[in-house]
Amino acid sequence: MSQNAADLDRQGRPVVVVTGMGLLTSLGEGVEDNWRRLCAGDSGIRRIGRFALDGLRTTIAGTVDFVPAEPNCAPELSERMADRVCREAIAQSGIGARGDFPGPLFLALPPVELEWPQRQAMAATVPDAEGYGALLLAAGSGAFKGYYERFLFGSVAENLAVRFGTRGSPVAVSTACASGATAIQLALEAIRRGEAEAALCVGTDASVNPESLVRFSLLSALSTRNEVPEAASRPFSKDRDGFVMAEGAAALVLESLASAKARGARILGVVEGCGERADSFHRTRSNPDGRPIIASMADALEDAGVAADAVDYINAHGTSTPENDRMEWHCVAAVFGERAGSLPISSTKSMLGHTLTAAGTIEAVVTLLSLRDQRIAPTINYLTPDPALPLDCVPNVARDAVMRRAISNSFGFGGQNLCLVLKPE
Amino acid sequence: MRESGPRDALITGIGLVSSLGEGMAAHRAILAAGQPVLDRTSFAPWMVHPLATPDYDRMIPKRDQRQMEPWQRIGTYAAGLALEAAGIRGDAELLGRTHMLVAAGGGERDYEVDAAILAGMPKAADPAAYLNEHLMSDLRPTLFLAQLSNLLAGNISIVHGVVGSSRTLMGEEAAGADAARIACARIAAGQGDLFLVGGSYNAQRLDILLQYEMGGALWKQPFTGVWSRRADGGGMVMGSLGCFLVLESRAHAELRGATATARIAAVATDRCRRYPGEATANAQRQLAGLGALDAAAVLSGASGMAAATAEEAVFLATTGLPVRATASLLGHSMEPSFIANLAIAADVVTQGWLFPPLDAGEAVMTGPVRQAVVTGWGHWRGESMALVEKAA
Numbered sequence: 001m002s003q004n005a006a007d008l009d010r011q012g013r014p015v016v017v018v019t020g021m022g023l024l025t026s027l028g029e030g031v032e033d034n035w036r037r038l039c040a041g042d043s044g045i046r047r048i049g050r051f052a053l054d055g056l057r058t059t060i061a062g063t064v065d066f067v068p069a070e071p072n073c074a075p076e077l078s079e080r081m082a083d084r085v086c087r088e089a090i091a092q093s094g095i096g097a098r099g100d101f102p103g104p105l106f107l108a109l110p111p112v113e114l115e116w117p118q119r120q121a122m123a124a125t126v127p128d129a130e131g132y133g134a135l136l137l138a139a140g141s142g143a144f145k146g147y148y149e150r151f152l153f154g155s156v157a158e159n160l161a162v163r164f165g166t167r168g169s170p171v172a173v174s175t176a177c178a179s180g181a182t183a184i185q186l187a188l189e190a191i192r193r194g195e196a197e198a199a200l201c202v203g204t205d206a207s208v209n210p211e212s213l214v215r216f217s218l219l220s221a222l223s224t225r226n227e228v229p230e231a232a233s234r235p236f237s238k239d240r241d242g243f244v245m246a247e248g249a250a251a252l253v254l255e256s257l258a259s260a261k262a263r264g265a266r267i268l269g270v271v272e273g274c275g276e277r278a279d280s281f282h283r284t285r286s287n288p289d290g291r292p293i294i295a296s297m298a299d300a301l302e303d304a305g306v307a308a309d310a311v312d313y314i315n316a317h318g319t320s321t322p323e324n325d326r327m328e329w330h331c332v333a334a335v336f337g338e339r340a341g342s343l344p345i346s347s348t349k350s351m352l353g354h355t356l357t358a359a360g361t362i363e364a365v366v367t368l369l370s371l372r373d374q375r376i377a378p379t380i381n382y383l384t385p386d387p388a389l390p391l392d393c394v395p396n397v398a399r400d401a402v403m404r405r406a407i408s409n410s411f412g413f414g415g416q417n418l419c420l421v422l423k424p425e
Numbered sequence: 426m427r428e429s430g431p432r433d434a435l436i437t438g439i440g441l442v443s444s445l446g447e448g449m450a451a452h453r454a455i456l457a458a459g460q461p462v463l464d465r466t467s468f469a470p471w472m473v474h475p476l477a478t479p480d481y482d483r484m485i486p487k488r489d490q491r492q493m494e495p496w497q498r499i500g501t502y503a504a505g506l507a508l509e510a511a512g513i514r515g516d517a518e519l520l521g522r523t524h525m526l527v528a529a530g531g532g533e534r535d536y537e538v539d540a541a542i543l544a545g546m547p548k549a550a551d552p553a554a555y556l557n558e559h560l561m562s563d564l565r566p567t568l569f570l571a572q573l574s575n576l577l578a579g580n581i582s583i584v585h586g587v588v589g590s591s592r593t594l595m596g597e598e599a600a601g602a603d604a605a606r607i608a609c610a611r612i613a614a615g616q617g618d619l620f621l622v623g624g625s626y627n628a629q630r631l632d633i634l635l636q637y638e639m640g641g642a643l644w645k646q647p648f649t650g651v652w653s654r655r656a657d658g659g660g661m662v663m664g665s666l667g668c669f670l671v672l673e674s675r676a677h678a679e680l681r682g683a684t685a686t687a688r689i690a691a692v693a694t695d696r697c698r699r700y701p702g703e704a705t706a707n708a709q710r711q712l713a714g715l716g717a718l719d720a721a722a723v724l725s726g727a728s729g730m731a732a733a734t735a736e737e738a739v740f741l742a743t744t745g746l747p748v749r750a751t752a753s754l755l756g757h758s759m760e761p762s763f764i765a766n767l768a769i770a771a772d773v774v775t776q777g778w779l780f781p782p783l784d785a786g787e788a789v790m791t792g793p794v795r796q797a798v799v800t801g802w803g804h805w806r807g808e809s810m811a812l813v814e815k816a817a
Binding site for chain 1: 525542561572579596606616631635641695698805
């Protein structure tokens with residue numbers, strides 16, 4: 001591609017733009033439909049209908065129930081959702097040809113393992129044996145070869161690579177709840193290196209099953225406000241009591257500005273910078289001094305070549321756990337100083353719940369839509385302000401605002417902290 | 426040899442633990458002797474190459490060991506060895522800008538809980554309620570953190586203080602090769618100077634055996650090397666292993682006076698659907714990209730799976746290079762297998778000597794070795810290749 005200075009950033013790297021987006025959540029399918037409902041403050045959280053709820057402390061989630069998946073398991077539904085958002089994003093971008101995407105695939109995917117319906121099905125074929133002995137006997141019969149491919153860590157990315165004709169080895173990434181942003185980061189770096197002119201970034205997560213829910217429940221991470229599901233996720237409120245698990249997927253076509261201009265593509269936004277730091281404090285908790293989170297935001301701004309006062313909106317990680325929201329505010333205040341209290345900081349998770357692996361990708365799409373329409377989707381369920389968090393969370397109602405650029409935060413278990421800097425076309 | 430430059434990716438530290446022991450010197454000696462270590466009884470009729478359990482206390486505080494499952498201990502220990510070898514263990518300034526690329530699957534399950542639930546569910550009045558009740562009461566809350574793919578990297582951050590960045594790739598063998606490829610590409614492009622790249626595998630797991638038994642992918646006949654299994658249907662013998670490399674730009678290594686063992690001159694990865702000849706076409710393209718070779722040997726990641734191993738054998742024969750498939754001795758270790766072969770390749774070019782054949786059909790190499798080609802054909806998908814040379 002051309003080395004035209006207009007296509008390079010201040011550090012002489014290719015400017016990376018977004019030319020296609022796809023979105024599918026518990027609110028429905030399609031970017032525009034989701035965006036309309038988010039601006040209306042709709043919640044996708046509901047009582048779980050997919051499995052029995054006896055004995056569970058949390059019985060609500062933002063499930064995606066309108067996409068058929070057989071066998072019903074996380075990798076299958078994750079792949080089906082990813083397939084749909086890729087189609088939407090590629091169609092909007094107009095890049096390549098059908099089944100021929102001219103760049104690599106970066107996929108954020110939840111870790112894969114055999115699930116209970118499959119274990120039960122296998123054990124039922126050998127009623128005389130017990131435990132793993134039974135499962136291994138069933139496996140040895142050869143009747144479950146389909147499960148083998150389904151539950152490889154590489155098969156979702158492989159199948160998407162085949163279907164969309166992406167180039168090279170597909171990269172599946174897991175950085176816990178920052179995965180969706182990591183997929184964008186890896187693509188940004190690859191295009192900046194000149195390794196690719198375009199990349200397909202996908203985040204997808206369909207983890208609402210009994211064991212995954214119980215795992216988070218046992219860590220006391222989930223809201224137990226089961227009575228009014230749509231009011232359970234309440235980021236930044238004083239009475240927030242945990243996150244709400246949710247499903248969804250998003251895709252972005254990232255492309256060098258030179259490539260997008262050359263083919264006359266419509267530019268939906270710019271991925272201006274990215275910052276990342278790992279935290280060594282604890283497996284699930286952030287360092288109380290917030291240094292890694294603060295550094296990830298500062299690094300992102302430096303990478304984008306802008307100062308903090310050039311940011312007009314923050315799409316927060318905002319999970320609605322007591323700890324996350326407190327830490328995030330503390331760190332935003334450290335980076336943005338006196339401006340922090342008047343800077344709009346909203347959490348998409350108030351409406352969609354926490355889509356875990358997919359959250360970073362979904363929220364990047366939502367942030368780009370905010371910038372496009374100069375309109376901020378609200379933090380719903382904000383009725384009891386937390387005096388310890390004196391922030392403008394765009395409470396309950398969408399708001400128009402003039403925004404030059406925004407940041408989107410993603411944090412995850414295992415010390416993962418990532419910040420993206422996005423700006424409109 | 427390719428021209429050298431300040432953005433070369435040098436290996437300045439290696440950490441390797443496996444069934445053969447710990448460290449490059451131990452592996453060199455046992456590779457020369459050619460005797461695998463096997464556990465044929467614990468998981469019969471399957472066999473595994475069991476980990477020669479290292480002294481974890483040397484690298485991992487007891488309280489942290491208790492938070493981990495074996496795959497995390499193996500990897501965290503190997504990472505510590507690599508950091509120590511590179512002279513950066515405990516150096517907060519350097520660790521603060523060390524970037525991690527980890528290849529990982531998931532952690533082991535609690536087999537007793539699984540077995541109890543499987544036994545109880547069919548008899549329960551309400552099986553779904555039974556499942557919920559037992560998951561809620563029997564799962565250890567912290568087990569989840571020993572299972573999440575990115576919590577090997579998370580533990581390395583906690584134990585060793587590596588905090589520059591942390592990315593975990595999933596996808597069996599290809600994840601390890603892509604981790605190395607991305608690290609080398611970032612070094613070449615100036616997107617970082619110092620990287621910790623690797624992964625770990627605990628083969629001594631019922632849930633691992635289950636996954637590959639579903640695919641009919643495990644070798645159950647008397648032990649042979651990987652090439653010799655083809656005639657009897659092929660199959661894998663899994664091996665426990667952890668391997669991490671410290672990769673560093675030449676400029677950065679020289680500035681801090683670090684000693685490099687070798688240089689990764691090229692890494693390429695690709696995929697195909699494995700229709701006959703497709704993997705060969707990928708490998709041919711990758712080989713052509715390496716340019717002219719000089720006194721080269723091949724370290725193959727062949728898994729033992731019949732079709733892929735047979736096709737790779739034919740491809741490698743066309744190169745005329747001496748070959749060693751290390752899975753014949755170490756077992757197949759999935760995510761870290763490619764990284765481990767990079768480590769062994771680094772030692773081979775540093776020593777200038779290739780260890781004797783490990784299986785029928787592998788040729789003796791008498792002359793000095795100057796370059797090592799590493800191949801990584803995944804047991805299901807993914808074809809990778811790297812070129813390793815002396816650092817100087």
